[in-house]
Amino acid sequence: MSSAVFLGVRHHSPACARLVGRAISALRPAYVLVEGPADMNGRLDELLLEHRLPVAVFSHYRDESRVATSWAPLCDYSPEWIALRDGRAAGAEVRFIDLPAWHPAFTRRAEGAANRYADAETRYEEAVRRLCARFSVDSVDALWDRLFEVTEPDDADGLQARLDTYFDLVRGDTEGDPGDRAREEYMASWVRAAQAHSGGRPVLVVTGGFHRPALRELSYRGGTGWPEVPEPPGGALGGSFLVPYSFRQLDAFAGYQSGMPSPGYYQRLWESGPEAAARELTRAVAERLRGRGIPVSTAALIAARGLARGLALLRGHPYETRVDVLDGLAGTLITDDLDHPLPWTTRGTLHAGTHPVVAEMVAACTGAVEGRLHPDTPVPPLVHDVTEQLARLGLADPDGPVVLDLTGPDGLTRSRVLHRLRVLGVPGFTRVSGPADGTDPVFTERWAPGPAAGREAALIEAGAYGARLDEAASVLLAERAHAAGTDAGPLAGLLFDAVLCGVGPLCAELLDTLAAQVGQVREPGPLGEVLTTALGLWRHDRVFGVARGPLLGSVVASAVERVLWLAEGLHGGEGGVDLGRLRALAAVRDALRYAPEVLPVTREAAAEVAARIARDPRAPVDLRGAACGLSRSLGGSDDPTGVVTSLALDTLGDWLAGLFVVAREEVTTGEGALVDVLDDIVGAMSEGDFLAGLPALRQAFAFFPPRERERVAERLLDRRGRRGSARALLRTTADPLLLARARALEENVALLLTRHGLRTTP
Known part of the structure; x- marks a missing residue:
């Protein structure tokens, strides 16, 4: 069996790259084994085309329970690149020997699998910290330059010895985590096989320095047959493609985990x-x-x-x-x-x-270097699909802003293509204006073309989601919905994005997923946003073609049922007004008015639920007010007068805020309107009680638009038998709260003056 030479390197290190080149020239090895995804071995000719570096091997994997993506970047001074290029030029058999990027050995590591070449020594900081202290440097990067990069020339033997000592110290007696061990055992099996098949010639092994001590030991254990390359399990989707990379993406200061900045x-x-x-x-x-x-x-x-x-x-x-x-x-x-x-x-x-x-x-x-793939590099089908669609629709290279008429089929088709690219994060266009939701009476969109730098890489990476643009956008939205889980915050935006991207079989599956998730959301406020969006699209949308659709109807139905269930279970909590949950009940009211045919709850049943919440002393005060309003708006028979008169003055404003959000018109018009009861209560208040309750009352009446405030003012004038302009009554020269406090102050001063006999009559 031939000997194996193990070179431990730091990824993207010029010193290590030079060392690899010199070793290949001196050894003339039969095999050069490189840390990298073994499933790329059949495509090394593609990797070694005349690309402009940096480029990266982008790998993706998806099954029902797990999604994984990984990048393995290569630049001119990457030791792995020199090993591949110079090894092939020297006549050696070149092989990647690491597990594929989708393998659980990567995705189960604590720091994830975003980057194959994240330096392992960052997980073993104690040894590095001691070395930094020994050499009086601030960081591992300064330490590395001091020891390896900026040294005397022609010191290859000394560099090799320092590298071996450094990595032995960093690894120490640490066995590595389970992912490291699985990878090292797999790489060692390639080393043993290469030694057995090398015909006595050397085998050069180039891996991250952290793995070198373990590989050197493991290469003497086990069989000598060539290992099999693991295949993704049945039903999983995965693959690898080359993508252009950039120095900005390589830089540790931008978040890349390579360990080599600048x-x-x-x-x-x-x-x-x-x-x-x-x-x-x-x-x-x-x-x-x-x-x-x-x-x-x-x-x-x-x-x-x-x-x-x-x-x-x-x-x-x-x-x-x-x-x-x-x-x-x-x-x-x-x-x-x-x-x-x-x-x-x-x-x-x-x-x-x-x-x-x-x-x-x-x-x-x-630096500003951008990589570029050789024209013969295979790309995913999505790249060809998008290129064809952009050319056919006149969007490949527009002369200026793109203005789309959404009422016509051509404009709507182009809009959907641009929204799918936006959802996938593909650069080139920015939406400047357009409808903000399904009820927005805007029928045009304006898109501004922008720099297309990075479009090719983004499209290749988006190819992990599907071969066609509509498929890729739908799969990505479904993945985002799955990631959101029961967090309703992102769901409203996801719902509108799905509509903007176009309704089809895949979008229908997404809406089914959203309907199921809506039924598990735990907070009524964010759920109300989803309900408002879905109901608006279901009622009004003609532009995007989803009005009265059964799929949106299922989202509305799930949201209504869930909001009522959550609202009835809310007890306690701090005082104050939660506008989110109040608007959620207002959305339920609208759904019961305008979409009763898709709901599993009748108006009568919803009114009964609302009445129970309104009478529940444990429920938040603002929610009780909203529930009272919901009951009245649905034809409930509960009279809120008794509730109002029994409320403490410090909670009256919160209760009214809830009521007015849901049922302004119902409580301010007709015989025996609630505004009459409020007028009597306010009129009976002392000056001190009025001042204490005024801020909350102002907040409650702030929910009335100007025309409705004027109507309330007219009713108050009528009750007092006075004639005048209600609109003028609403106009004040200063903040009403300041005016009320000034009046109270004046009255107190007058009382004091009278008490001490100092008041004079005019």
């Missing part, structure tokens, strides 16, 4: 070495700052270069590192106090409110 800087380091990379970084920062109107003098740049060189000497670096350059620039160009540590001294994304000079420095380190 890809633009490391690209320069890879191409030109540390001295040129330092000079180019300084120049790039100056250009960005000047382009943003931030003055940077030549003297300041000279000072920054001098400070960076001094820091490199002080820190024992043979050349200026990235952190030396950034610290030199920050020390020279920033004179303000900073709210946060400099981002290159920590890990993670930039903070909100980052100093503009710091933000531009980080952007200069990132």
Whole structure:
């Protein structure tokens, strides 16, 4: 059996990439085994086309219980890319040896499976922390540059020894989590098979350094047959495609878990070495700052270069590192106090409110390189479907804003295509205006074309949801509905998005799902928003073709039944007005008025439920008022007069707010209107009680529009036998509460003056 050489690397490290290239040149191995998805082995020719890097292998998986997506990015200085490219050029058999990205070994890890090449040492921070303290650096990135990236040239043996020591220390005696162990056992089986089939020639194994110690030990255990590539279980959907990537997506400061920030800087380091990379970084920062109107003098740049060189000497670096350059620039160009540590001294994304000079420095380190796939690269069917539809509908390259008439079939078709792209997150168009819901009397839409950068990658990734645009949008909406669960907050938006994308068999399945979920929502307020949206579409929508549809009717029916059930079970809670639950009862009222044929609840049964809530002393006061209004609006016989007169003054306003949200007209018109009872109660109040209750009363009557307030004022004038303008009565020169307090103050002053004999008669 041949020997295996294990190279532990840090993903996206120029130093490791050079080491891999030198090892292939020196060993001339029979096999080069690379950490990467084994299900891509049949497509390595596609991967090794002349793409403009960075690109990524995008993998997706979906079954009834689990959804997984993963990206495995490659750039010019990725050790994995050099292993594939140089290994193939040297005549070696090149293989990916890791489990497919959909495998539970990835998706069950604590940090998820968003990125295959997330560095494992971030999960074992204690060893890294001790190393940072030993070498007096702030972060793992500065430590890595200090030990490996910016070192003396022609030190391959010393670099290899330092890498082995570093990864042995990081791994220590840790066995790894279950996902790590499953992956390492699988990769080791490929190593054993390659050794057995190599004819005595070396086998080079290139993996993340965290896995190297375990693989070296496991490669001596077990059989030597080629392992099978796992297949997705029956009924599951999955696949992998190449997608263009960008330096912005690669950057750790933007949230990528690669562990190597500043890809633009490391690209320069890879191409030109540390001295040129330092000079180019300084120049790039100056250009960005000047382009943003931030003055940077030549003297300041000279000072920054001098400070960076001094820091490199002080820190024992043979050349200026990235952190030396950034610290030199920050020390020279920033004179303000900073709210946060400099981002290159920590890990993670930039903070909100980052100093503009710091933000531009980080952007200069990132670079603006966008990857591009070779024209012969296979893409999912969705890409071809969307390309054909955009061309056929005149949307491929519009000259200006796109204005659509939704009342015509052509405009509606184009609108649905654009909404499906919007739902899938495909860039290129932004909706400027259009109907906000099914009752909005707007029959045109306006879309603004925008930059299409990233469209190809977004479409390839959206291909995980289906081969056709309508299918992909519907599947994504269904996935969002499933993720929402019983959280009603997103459901109203999902419902309208489904309608905007067009009703069809797949959208019908989504509406069925929404109807089932509505029946499990736990809060009446958000559920009321869903009911309002669904009822509005069911009653009025002719533009999108869903009016009186049975599927929307099922959503309305489920929501009405659930709101009544939840409302009757609400007890206690803090005082005050919850507008969400009040509007939910108002939506129930509208559904019982306008859509009784689709509801499982009759008007009589709903009125009985409302009457029980109204009489329940444990129910929130505002809800009791709304329930009383619902009962009256449905023809219930309960007289609210007794309830009003029995309420404490501090709760009267809350009760009235609930009542007025649901039944303004019913309680302010006709003989014996409730407004007459309120007038008597308010008229009997003392000045102190009136002042205490006035804010809540004002809040309650704020639910009346101006015309209805005028009608109430007219009734009050009639009750007093006075003639005058009700509209003028509503006009005040100041806040009514201030006027009432001023009047009370004046009366108190008059009483005091009278008491002490100081009041004079005019």
